[in-house]
Amino acid sequence: MLLSLLLCYGGFTALCLSMDRHHAELLGGKPTTRRRRLLKLGGWLLLVLSLWAAVSSTGWGLGLVEWCAVLMLSALLLVLLMPYRPRLALSIAALSLLVSPVAAFAQY
Amino acid sequence: MKEGFRQAMAWLHTWAGLIFGWLLFAIFLTGTLAYFKDEISHWMQPEIPARSVTSEASLTVAQNYLQQHAGGASRWLIDLPDAREPGLSVRWQQTPAKRGERGQFTEKLLDPQTGAEVQGRATTGGEFFYRFHFQLQMPYPWGRWLSTIAAMVMFVALISGIITHKKIFKDFFTFRPRKGQRSWLDGHNAVGVLVLPFHLMITYSSLVIFMSMVMPASILAAYNGDARAFYDEVFPASTAPERADKPAQLAPLAPLLEKAREQWSGGRVGRLTVNNPGDANASVVLVRDGADRVVHDFGSAVTFNGVTGQLLGTTPEQSLPRAIAGSFYGLHMGHFAGPVLRWLYFICGLAGTAMIGTGLVIWLGKRQLKHAKSAVMPFELRLVEVLNIASMSGLMVAVAAFFWANRVLPVDMAGRADWEVNSFFIVWGLSVLHAMVRRGRTAWIEQLALVALLFGAMPLLNAMTTPYHLGVTLAQGDWAMAGFDLTCLGSGVFFAWAAWKMQRSGQARIVIRQRAQPITLEREAN
Numbered sequence: 001m002l003l004s005l006l007l008c009y010g011g012f013t014a015l016c017l018s019m020d021r022h023h024a025e026l027l028g029g030k031p032t033t034r035r036r037r038l039l040k041l042g043g044w045l046l047l048v049l050s051l052w053a054a055v056s057s058t059g060w061g062l063g064l065v066e067w068c069a070v071l072m073l074s075a076l077l078l079v080l081l082m083p084y085r086p087r088l089a090l091s092i093a094a095l096s097l098l099v100s101p102v103a104a105f106a107q108y
Numbered sequence: 109m110k111e112g113f114r115q116a117m118a119w120l121h122t123w124a125g126l127i128f129g130w131l132l133f134a135i136f137l138t139g140t141l142a143y144f145k146d147e148i149s150h151w152m153q154p155e156i157p158a159r160s161v162t163s164e165a166s167l168t169v170a171q172n173y174l175q176q177h178a179g180g181a182s183r184w185l186i187d188l189p190d191a192r193e194p195g196l197s198v199r200w201q202q203t204p205a206k207r208g209e210r211g212q213f214t215e216k217l218l219d220p221q222t223g224a225e226v227q228g229r230a231t232t233g234g235e236f237f238y239r240f241h242f243q244l245q246m247p248y249p250w251g252r253w254l255s256t257i258a259a260m261v262m263f264v265a266l267i268s269g270i271i272t273h274k275k276i277f278k279d280f281f282t283f284r285p286r287k288g289q290r291s292w293l294d295g296h297n298a299v300g301v302l303v304l305p306f307h308l309m310i311t312y313s314s315l316v317i318f319m320s321m322v323m324p325a326s327i328l329a330a331y332n333g334d335a336r337a338f339y340d341e342v343f344p345a346s347t348a349p350e351r352a353d354k355p356a357q358l359a360p361l362a363p364l365l366e367k368a369r370e371q372w373s374g375g376r377v378g379r380l381t382v383n384n385p386g387d388a389n390a391s392v393v394l395v396r397d398g399a400d401r402v403v404h405d406f407g408s409a410v411t412f413n414g415v416t417g418q419l420l421g422t423t424p425e426q427s428l429p430r431a432i433a434g435s436f437y438g439l440h441m442g443h444f445a446g447p448v449l450r451w452l453y454f455i456c457g458l459a460g461t462a463m464i465g466t467g468l469v470i471w472l473g474k475r476q477l478k479h480a481k482s483a484v485m486p487f488e489l490r491l492v493e494v495l496n497i498a499s500m501s502g503l504m505v506a507v508a509a510f511f512w513a514n515r516v517l518p519v520d521m522a523g524r525a526d527w528e529v530n531s532f533f534i535v536w537g538l539s540v541l542h543a544m545v546r547r548g549r550t551a552w553i554e555q556l557a558l559v560a561l562l563f564g565a566m567p568l569l570n571a572m573t574t575p576y577h578l579g580v581t582l583a584q585g586d587w588a589m590a591g592f593d594l595t596c597l598g599s600g601v602f603f604a605w606a607a608w609k610m611q612r613s614g615q616a617r618i619v620i621r622q623r624a625q626p627i628t629l630e631r632e633a634n
Contacts, residue, residue, distance in 0.1 A: 072305060075302045
């Protein structure tokens, strides 16, 4: 569940950064088209990966439930953190992507 | 045409949300608390010790106790303790009940380690929130009907809310605090959209749970108006065998647990029923604990011969429609959830409660703006304001009062459990009076401060009235007890922050108004 939480949070942050307004707020400036596309693709990929992480560890029944819970929690956390502590929100995303290989290693 | 449809939906969302919002807030909050019903019960009956013993050991304890105290009974019921419910409960029935009736049972709680009887203080515990959540403390079946209607309105409000919300994906990550009405609307949308899967699941599944009550037509038509025949078919009751009236030694029950586990590929036993113990025709029914799977199974059981220990029969695999209904039931109740997932359920429930609360605040805030200049508010707005305060902060005060009553009322008081519930409703009623007497913002601040005080002092109260304070429970690793205290402390801090925030924004508004006044006066002078 930890792995899929980390991947979900990273994915949502990437998707969030792929939007002009949030990119300007968090990093300053408008993203280039190429960068926007990459962020969007990466974000969706991470979300799919997190689904796989949840399902492969506990099976479809519980895995899907856990994935939905993690999906909602990570998005809620990101949205509540962004206006108050934007830098922290970004560093958590970076950290979670860095830690996720370790979590993946621990899971398998 | 398109705009007209959206406006109609906005109207529906606004008014359906307002009329049922107060009730839905209470249903959501108590339902959220009910996810920790066993932990709340454990805190409210601290005399029952949490032990970690195997099911086999506690079953042997129960069998020894029952053989000594209820050897000649016609039926025993044993509820095995699990990680969340520490008590080992044994019940027995001296004479068999008539068909279709519930028999008279004597119930005792045992310490699963020593086998001694445990006397917990009289309380409804977490069960109160669970029951209130769908029965609303009303006589059967009115509470169930009202809460089901509320669930339907909730469903309507969710769908119309999605249609009304114009920019779901564009505003997906948007929350702009410190902007007054704008922030409330952002917050309402954020918790609504981000936790939408939970909202839809919980609302729809509640309708599935009560579907036979809401839409009995299909059952009545298929079974010629005899609903009982339907239930007999869906829930095949384990019929008790006749007594042989020949005494025979009951086999040890503990080894049967392993046999049942083999049948269910590892599934736990939750309850045992022993029919005719001590008779040659004894039988043992082991019922599976539903907590190990998402799809709830309504009474999967295996039956053994009580003397020889031979397998007599198993319930068939559940059919697909029942598995679907069972999965909605399982998802709604969340029995399967471990500690982490249970907390996530709790947070989702709080998000739902917050969505309803912010919606109510927005309704009032929008209309209050029009009357900001006049000193008196129209009656209907004042009514909504009082109801908002009493249904939100007042309910929190009442919840805190319920927990306080558990610790403050004398342990041997007559009708103690009822008085706990009474104090909940008395305090809730008082909060209505308080909201009527005080001005809107002052009432909010005072009630929130009271909630903060009551919750924040809960660990202290617990330490003063029982020997199970945080120092002990943390050292013992009794996480249910310690977690309750810590959660109360945390919510106390949160409510203190909310009260402080409310007071500060109130002062800011007064300053702005005072600054604005000279300008208008100057203009008038010019």
